[in-house]
Amino acid sequence: MATQMHPRCDQAAAWGALQRRFASEGRSFDARHALRDDAGRVQRFSQQAPFVFADMSKNLIDAATEDLLLQLARDCGLEAQRDAMFRGDPINATEGxxxxxxxxxxxxxGEGPAQELAEVHRTLEPMLAYAESVRADSQITDVVNIGIGGSDLGPQMAVQALDSFVAPGRRFHFVSNVDGHELAGxxxxxxxxxxxxxIASKTFTTLETMTNARSARQWFQSQGGTDIARHFAALTTNVGAAADFGxxxxFGFWDWVGGRYSLWSAIGLPIAIAVGAENFRALLAGAHAMDRHxxxxxLERNLPARMALLDLWYRNFHGFGSRSVAPYHSAxxxxxxxxxxxxxxxxxxxxxxEGQVVPYGTSPVVWGEPGTNGQHAYFQMLHQGTDVIPVEFIAVKEPAHTLREHHPQLLAxxxxxxxxxxxxxxxxGGHKHFPGxxxxxxxxxxRLEPQSLGALIALYEHRVFCAGALWGINSFDQWGVELGKVLARDIAPRLASGDTAGLDASTAMLIRRLAS
Known part of the structure; x- marks a missing residue:
């Protein structure tokens, strides 16, 4: 097993001081009083990072607590762990x-491992050239991205976010679910x-993606389509399997690109087709600006690190188990x-x-909806429920539309x-009481534009890295995704045969009901 090169948070010297701080001041901290009494609070807890301004002054934290959290980060070697990532060290130890x-x-x-960087640009240039050729092809009106997980969520989110930059007359569709209702629709x-x-699949073997891809090809041929080479492209490293498919x-990418970090790679081809090469480069530039930051x-003015330290303060001291994200922009x-x-x-x-069970919480549950829709759904619980749930609001100063009376209401x-x-x-009386x-x-x-979107996404990526580094976990594997997929391969033929031998009683009963 890998050796823990840096202490995890509960083994750091500052951990005990933070426990004492929480018991004496943190548990009862009132942000209302702090904003009233501390003239420098807003300045201390707000900052401009590349393309993103953050106001953290309404959080349950003061300068003394943040100083201890910053010391914790240094005790855990956060800066050294960051530098190891940027050097190209194999920090994903479980997968080497x-x-x-x-x-x-x-x-x-730019800075970074030279050989890999050269490979990136050898792939990027032809990918963007292909995107431009598709954009110039007036016959293509619909682009269907078939992928799942990181091959779907990132590109879909970005294409929607940059909708105002998409050329009129072209539609983008994203199919991920193996449920045939989605593809059929x-x-x-x-x-x-x-x-x-x-077809976005690194190995060209992902069950959901390849099931959808085969069905799309069958539909294409049954409807009179004949030129698969013209109407299908693959985002994969398995060129042979793609060729066998027709x-x-x-366009490929590398094993040092995790799926959930891959929208910047060939997986971002639908984004490039949607907004064009120049805007795709601007997306990359915004992310790179946040990388440099x-x-x-x-650490004192490092926004990803400061937000991760706040996450740790809430998760491991206040015991807040979730965080709601409320973007006030429909895109x-x-x-x-x-x-x-x-x-x-x-x-x-x-x-x-090292494979040792950690004695504290790690990732919170992340959830949310766009405002103002969320206000009329779950904000009741945020304001008056029994759980305290930190909220992350995202607002955009300038709209991308000309409906003048809408945006001031949204910002208000x-x-x-x-x-x-x-x-x-x-x-x-209690019923109209808001604890505050x-x-x-x-x-x-x-503005919501390619550069600001790139910076925002990179901010979240680095924040996640920082939190994982503090908790002493590997943020870059995902073994928990695998077990259910393995078991599904055993269950699928049983649904056809009705065979339940060796199964638990509950699963066996459900198979009998579904197979009958």
Whole structure:
């Protein structure tokens, strides 16, 4: 087993001091009083990072606590762990891999392992050239991306987020679920001669993706389609399997790119087709700007690190088990789903890097919906429920539409919800009582455009890395995804045969009901 090179958080010297701080001050901390009494609070707990402004002043933290958290980060060697990632060290120890998704947005000649960076640009250039050729092809009106997990969530989120940059007359569809209802619903509105299918599977063996890909090919041929090489492309490293499928155009990536970090790679081809090469490069540039911020800024002004330390404070001291993400921009409606995979697949671990069970919580449950929809759904619980749930608001200063009366109302709502969570409202009768002192962070973008979206996503990526480094876990494997997939391969033929030998009583009963 790998040796723990840096102490995990509970073994660091500052951990005990934080426990004492929480018992004496943290448990009863009131952000309302702090904002009233501390003239420097807003300045201390807000900062501008590349393309993202963060106001963390409504959180349950003060300067003394943050200083201890910063000391904890140093005790855990956070900066050294960050530098190891950027050097290309194999920090994904359970799989023996480097973690270098940052290279995917590093300019030519930039910092990082030179050989891998050169390979990135040898792949990027033809991928973007192909995207431009598709954009210039007036016959192609529909692009269908078939993938799952990181091959679906990231590209889908980004294409929706950048909808105002998509050329009119072209539609983008994303199929991930092996449930045939999803693919059938997409295919109903398509014609073979005007459709391009992108099959996104690193190994070209992913069960859900290949089931959908085969069904798409069958539909294409049954509807009179004949040129698979023109209407199908593959995002894969298994060129042979793609060729056997009938695909000639392939774009690959590398084992140091985790699926949930892959939208910057060839997996981002649907994004490039949607917004064009120039805007795709701007997406990469925004992420690279955040990379530089994370790599060079001291911890005191390093936004990903500060947000991760706040996450640890809430998860391991306050005991808050979830965080709600509320983007007040409809184009970011898939961001909470994307962040669910990014954070919970990365940090939903129960053992440290040595395989030892950790005695504290790791990833919170991440969930949310766009505002103002969420206000009329689950915000009741945020304001008056028995659990305290930190909220992350995301707002955009300038709209991408001309409906003038809408945006001021949207911004007023996001500001009011954060204010209401913090201030609360007294009611002796109880039913209209809002406890208040409920924490939130506000992330502000000037505009939702490729550079700001890239920076925002990279901010979340590095925040997840920091939290995992502090908890002493490997944020870059995902063994928990595998077991159910293995068992499904055994169950599938049993549904056809009715064979239940060797199964537990519950599964056997369900198979009998479904097979009858």
């Amino acid at each position: 891999r480097a973690v270098m998704h940052f290279l995917l947005r590093t300019p030519q000649g 997409v295919l109903r509105g398509l014609k073979p001669r005007s459709t391009l299918f992108l 695909i000639e155009r392939t 994370f790599r060079t800024e001291p 970011l409606r898939r961001l909470p789903a994307y962040l669910q995979q990014l954070e919970m697949e990365s940090n939903g671990k129960r053992v440290d890097r 709502n996001v500001l009011a919800q954060a204010q209401a969570l913090m201030q609360g409202k007294a009611d002796p 002192n409920r924490p939130s962070t506000m992330l502000l973008l000037d």
